[in-house]
Amino acid sequence: MNNTAVHPNTHNNGKVAVIGAGVAGATIAMRLAELGVQVSLFEQGVSLVNGPPMCHLHAGGNLYREISDQQCLNLLEQSINTVRLYQHCVNVRPTVIAVPSQDAGKPEELFPRLNLLQQRYHQLVAEDVRNQVLGHPDNYFCSYQYQDLKRLAERPLPSVPSSNDDWMVPFAKQAKLEQLKYPVILVQEYGLSSLRIAATAALTLQQLPNCQVHTQTKVQALSQASHGWSLSYQNQGASTCTESFDFVVNASGFRSGHVDNMAQFKRQRIVEFKAAYLTWWQTPAIWPEVIFHGERGTPQGMAQLTPYCNGLFQLHGMTKHITLFKGGLVNSSNDDAQPALPTPLLSKIEQQWPELELQQRTHAAIEHLAQFIGPFASAKLAAKPLYGAQQIPGEDSSLRAAAVSFEGEHYARAEIVKASSALSSANVILERLIHLGLAKDTRQDLERDFKVAQKLTEHAVISHAIKLAKQRDYPSALALPYHAGYNHPAQVS
Known part of the structure; x- marks a missing residue:
């Protein structure tokens, strides 16, 4: 005893x-x-x-077409305060949002929300200049037509992106532009380093x-x-x-x-198990994050490409063979406040992934992105997934x-x-x-x-983050800042 x-x-x-x-x-x-x-x-x-995987600041919630405008406004303000607190934890690059031709959505449907968010961002910066952490409010988002991207595709790859157009050049060169609806939108939603x-x-x-x-x-x-x-x-x-x-x-x-x-x-709650996959892709380009919208749970579910240093990319695919799992969305009951995940999913959290499933799901994620960015088909498995379960109240x-x-x-x-x-x-x-x-x-x-x-100091935070990456058996590239011109005296492989 x-x-x-x-x-x-x-x-x-x-x-x-x-x-x-x-x-x-x-x-x-x-x-x-x-x-x-x-x-x-x-x-x-x-x-x-x-x-669970954390890679995106959600400074406006534009990844989620289904949520309310009020949730998006809340996420914008919460994100600004998060950047002010965790000043060394943001990966500064924009997010590109594209709607595939096969998707039922219309890109122009995003504009009322984007205009609302931009207006609110202007107000927050006017109230306190320290809230200007997502660039100038006038630059919060912009859009590109097909001919704009064809013109950008003729440019050389910028060594250090310094404008929205610079960030769009890799996308314009390598995305399958004919498979998209227009316009394509770029928004200042940055990365976030867990x-x-x-x-x-x-x-x-x-x-x-x-x-x-x-x-x-x-x-x-x-x-x-x-x-x-x-x-x-x-x-x-x-x-x-x-x-x-x-x-x-x-x-x-x-x-x-x-x-x-x-x-x-x-307490009534939902628990959902999710995973994202880490891949190496040899490319000279400095990429933005890219979202291809799609209907969740279908083979055409949203595809998400998140760049890190040294050719490391994190992938989400909102399909049952990639990020989503059978039995992965569970509810609490009247007798038990804890939703019960299936044993195989709990074992992934508490022990380790079966190697075959890791290989299969990572390959499926690569294929899912490659349908929109053809050269990404050459990407390779980099490490174990980023995974876990999140709760959703109610x-x-x-x-x-x-x-x-x-x-x-x-x-x-x-x-x-x-x-x-x-x-x-x-x-x-x-x-x-x-x-x-x-x-x-x-x-x-x-x-x-x-x-x-x-x-x-930034150096102290990064150095400790690299130690955590190694302790958790992830590439140290996952710990490094992803912003133009950054240099840190650390091994990033």
């Missing part, structure tokens, strides 16, 4: 447990600890910010003495008590420890239902701009779907803590509130 040590709350300020150190939990811990709150962060894994976010969180939290980070730690029990909550946890090979907390944040991602079950709370599987829900006064769930929403969820939880008297309202502005995070 394990010995149990009990540690009461002896702090004058609030004492908060954050369960789960994905991008939501890590960001919440940073937000609270930077303002002096006593935080304990619990994570089953060996490091912070693991989880490894550099993980590095930023780790380097920040290790400098904050009021945040205790418990990795390789499993929360075993959670119960309400007169003081707030009693939480029991166990490190690898250690005895069980029980602590008292004033407030609990459930930031456990797709495993959030397990924590709800411990706390005896019911019953709407198209929800993307989610944040927080509460049970009573002292329990919050961080229910983000996209990484861009992490800081918003942290701010909502901070408001509750201030209301309860568990945190002092010393807020000034984002940069001054995150003093430790803002002092991190």
